[in-house]
Structure formats: structure tokens, C-alpha cells
Amino acid sequence: MKVNRKSVAFALLALVFLVALPLALEMFIPREFLRAFSTMGGIDLAALMNEVAVMGVMMSAFIILRGSVEKLSRDWLVLSIAYKVFWLMILFFVLGIGSFENLGQAMLGGSSSTATNIVMVDFRLIAFLAMVIVALMVAHSVIEYREGRPTK
Amino acid sequence: MKIMERKRALKLSYRVLIVVTIIIFLVGISNLMFFLGGLTSSSLAPKLSQDEITGDWTLAFSGNLMNRGFLDVTLFFEITILDINENVIATNSTTALVKAGSSQPFSLVMRIPADMVPGGKIEEARGYFQMKMAVRELGNLMGLTQLMKIGSGGQ
Numbered sequence: 001m002k003v004n005r006k007s008v009a010f011a012l013l014a015l016v017f018l019v020a021l022p023l024a025l026e027m028f029i030p031r032e033f034l035r036a037f038s039t040m041g042g043i044d045l046a047a048l049m050n051e052v053a054v055m056g057v058m059m060s061a062f063i064i065l066r067g068s069v070e071k072l073s074r075d076w077l078v079l080s081i082a083y084k085v086f087w088l089m090i091l092f093f094v095l096g097i098g099s100f101e102n103l104g105q106a107m108l109g110g111s112s113s114t115a116t117n118i119v120m121v122d123f124r125l126i127a128f129l130a131m132v133i134v135a136l137m138v139a140h141s142v143i144e145y146r147e148g149r150p151t152k
Numbered sequence: 153m154k155i156m157e158r159k160r161a162l163k164l165s166y167r168v169l170i171v172v173t174i175i176i177f178l179v180g181i182s183n184l185m186f187f188l189g190g191l192t193s194s195s196l197a198p199k200l201s202q203d204e205i206t207g208d209w210t211l212a213f214s215g216n217l218m219n220r221g222f223l224d225v226t227l228f229f230e231i232t233i234l235d236i237n238e239n240v241i242a243t244n245s246t247t248a249l250v251k252a253g254s255s256q257p258f259s260l261v262m263r264i265p266a267d268m269v270p271g272g273k274i275e276e277a278r279g280y281f282q283m284k285m286a287v288r289e290l291g292n293l294m295g296l297t298q299l300m301k302i303g304s305g306g307q
Contacts, residue, residue, distance in 0.1 A: 114303035125180075125293040129173040136166035143159045 007067020011060040018056025022049040042110040042118070048098045055090060062086060072148035080141045088134045095123045103127050179223065180294040186221035187250070187287060188296075196229070196258070200274070207266030209274050211242075214259040219250040221289075226250075228286040231262055236278045241268045245284075279304065 026034075026049045038044045062083050069075040089100055096102040104127025109118040199212045211231065219225050230245035244262040269277050281302050288295035 111301075116299065116301040118299045120297040120299075122295050122297070123177070123180075125290065126173060126177050129169060129176070133166050133169045133173065136162055136169065140159060140162040140166065143155060143162065147155055147159065 004067030007063050011063040011067075014056055014060045014063060018059060019053045022052045022056070025049060039110055039112075042108050043097060051093070051098060055093070058086065072145055074145075077141060077145040081138050084134050084137050084141070088130055091130050092127060095127055176290070176294075180290055183221035183223045183225070183289055184287060184294075184296055187219050187225045187289075190218040190220040202274075209264040209266070209269060210261060211264065212259070212261045214257075216255050217248060217250050217258045218255045219252055222252050223289050224249060224251050226288045226292065227258075228284070228288070229258075229260055230284040231260060232282040232284075233262070233264055234280040234282060235268070236280075238280065241265075241279065277304075 026046055029045070034045050038046075062079070066076075066079050066083060069079060092100045092103060095104040095106060097106040097108065099107070104122070104124040106121040106123070107118065108121070109116075111117070196213050197215050199214070201210050201212070202208070203210065211233075213229070213231065217227060227248045227250060228245065229248075230243065232243040233241045235241055242262050242264045244260055246258070246260045248256050248258050250256040264274070271277075281304060283300045284297070286295060286297040
């Protein structure tokens, strides 16, 4: 298996910015701040950074794998589709501020025994458009694969 | 030839859609910021008064909503008063469409029956004040909703 040098460089960049940096930040930010932010903002910042790190590892793996397969092969098609779906998940994650399952709806704030303050930001239109874009991109990859496949 | 054309059409359509999505996102989020930035304390000023004959309380929100954005915005505003067991005492809601760059008078009046306020002093009554505000734009396709609930009162 031949690994592309450019892919290794990009994978390293992804590891630095999406894995090393969030984990280092988590260590430097005071625990009290993380706790206060979680209570008031309704976001578990420590968990969010860990999730970003996991996504960073996945992205690096994708970049390395994509750089090592032959273009227009069956593996290339599978990886290409998986990579596009992965980007869609990242978009859902960003729009939902850490929640994939909300599909583009971010929920901030929290509640205590006497008060509740919740803010919901609705970006489901953007999430829907992103799904359409990914579907078109997948169709494009399939056509590209079928076109480039040697005829028997 | 046909496959080539289909491939080019697909590539062009997803590229156009990417640009359109980015534009919608940026326009939508900046318009929300402009509208919310224009909401001041005088936009939704509350006023509490008591009817001297019946003893009923009236809570009124009135003001002028200013839309400094470049898209029309629909504002939904709902106020609910709940007792300590979270039963609804009084509720009212209103919707206002604020055109881009213009202002819209806004009013919401709610009556709280006198028998729901023990001792006649609303400041000492135990219960919850709940406010729901929803700002929608782009034909209700994008927006923001805030739900606030505060417990209040004495013994």
C-alpha cells in the first residue's frame, strides 16, 4: 500500500488542530470555568472537546486511507462516500453545537431549581440543504466511478 | 456523452447549492443578530396594574419593535403565569410581523384573576412566570426560540 505524502501532511495537520489542540486546551482551562460554563451555557465543554478530538482522529484516518487507494477503484468509491457522509456529520455537530441528533438545531442554556433559560437556534434548513448537497456529491462520485471502470 | 453531461450537471448543481447554502446561512444569522440587537428594554416594557373595582391584576407588555435587519421577521411572544403546582393561571400570546428596516407597534395584555392572588399582593404570591419568544425568518425556515421560566414569590 502506497501512502501519499500530501495525505500524511494533511492528516498530521488534522491531528494537531483537531486532536492535540482541543485536548491541550481542556487541560489548561480551569475546572471551575468548565463547570460554570456547563451549568450556564448548557454545553459540557470538556465532553465537546473530547468529541472534537475523536472526530480529528477519524478525519486523519480518512485522509490517510483516501491517499492510499487507487482513484476510481471500488475502495475509492466506498471511502469517497463515507468521507462525504462524515463531513455531513461534522456539519450537524457544528450546527447542533455538539449534538448530531438535533439535526441542525442547537440548544443552549439550562435550568436550576428556580429558573430555566433555554435558547434554541434552528438551522434545520441548512442541515437539509447540506443533505441534498451530499446526495448530489455521492451521485457524482458513483457516476465518476462507473465511467472510469474498465469495460469487460 | 450523456453520462459526461449528467456528471457535469451534477457537479455544477452541488457547487451552486454549496454557495446558496453559505449565503442563506450568513444572511440568516446576520439578520437575526441585527433584529435581536435592535430589541431594547423599551421594546418589550412590562407594566403591572390592578383594577380597583374587581381587584384583578393586569400585566401588559407594549412597545415598538424595530427590525434593523434586511429580511422580514416574525416574532411570537407568549407569557404564562403558573401557580406553585405549575397549573396555568393566565396565558396570552401574540404574533407580529416586522418588515425589514421598519418598526411595528406591539402589545400583549394578560389578566390575572384576583382570587388567584392570595392576600391580593402579587409580589408575595408564589408561582412561576414563563416567557416564550420565537423569532422566525426566511418564511419560518430559520430562527431562534427562547424559553424563560422564573420562580417567584414569598411564603
